[in-house]
Amino acid sequence: MSLAPPNNSVTKMEFDFIRQFILERSGIALDANRMYLVESRLGPLARRRQLNGISEVVARLRAQRSGDLALAVVEAMTTNETSFFRDVHPFESLRTTLFPEIIQQKGRVDLWCAACSTGQEPYSIAMVASESFPQLLSQKKLKILATDLSTEVLEKARSGRYSQLEVNRGLPAQLLVKYFKRQGRDWHISDRLKDAIEFQQTNLLTVRVAQKMDIIFLRNVLIYFKEDNKRRVLTNIRQALRPGGYLFLGGAETILGLDAAFETVRIGRTLCYRLK
Ligand SMILES: C[S@@+](CC[C@H](N)C(=O)[O-])C[C@H]1O[C@@H](n2cnc3c(N)ncnc32)[C@H](O)[C@@H]1O
DSSP: OOOSOOOOOOOHHHHHHHHHHHHHHHOBOOOTTOHHHHHHHHHHHHHHTTOSHHHHHHHHHHHOOSSHHHHHHHHHTSOOOOOTTTTSHHHHHIIIIIHHHHHHHHSOEEEEEESOTTTHHHHHHHHHHHHHOHHHHHTTOEEEEEEESOHHHHHHHHHTEEOHHHHHTTOOHHHHHHHEEEETTEEEEOHHHHTTEEEEEOOTTTOOOOSOEEEEEEOSSGGGBOHHHHHHHHHHHHTTEEEEEEEEEOTTOOOTTTOTTEEEEEETTEEEEEEO
């Protein structure tokens, strides 16, 4: 038995294997210069699982490509950066334009928050509804489906527990006081908001949602994909959107050249896409 500390650097062959594995499982395309990212994310994972460095992680994945370790590796390679009311304007456009329009048309709103990470995005949407259209929540006329690939982030999202640092990012003080209770060092979100949201684990590469949504938030996830997978995800997303429904992407993302079924709509200071 070797007593040498595990080696957390990754060889070119191991990196290529991980890159391909992550691409197949999640659609996330790691650039060729991202070896450090694999080392910094999978090194700690190997340690937690008492494996002999990334080499042993790779060896085990080669032998068994599904199961618990495979899931943990994919999850470790996702980037889960998010915050309350991220980029503000999409949430503003719900308040000023889209919620009133859809409420008038059909009296309820069905919204899918795809790639919801740790939940700040769907909870921000629920707060917009509660503040400006309280009947949506009190009459259970708002349904938010919130999904992500990572079970770890979904667990946190479901718990609705956030640290001081997390609530300091983007959440106005009056909403913190109104919708959160302090418990120990954390802030817990109110059950009233939680009740409007259903969290589910899904992979955007393969997902099929039977329901027709009025609005889909698909923000800050396509940037990690190559063009073929972007198209594939957009096709899956489009099937879950009703004609005339709206799609929001992240500020650095566009649908132009990828899917001709959408037209661009400007609402206040945000751009979104309407399914023709
Ligand atoms: C950067 S976060 C974006 C969170 C939020 N939408 C926002 O804009 O703040 C990207 C999320 O996409 C998820 N993700 C990556 N690949 C995915 C896939 N194939 N299917 C579903 N979710 C995926 C990651 O787990 C991560 O939580």
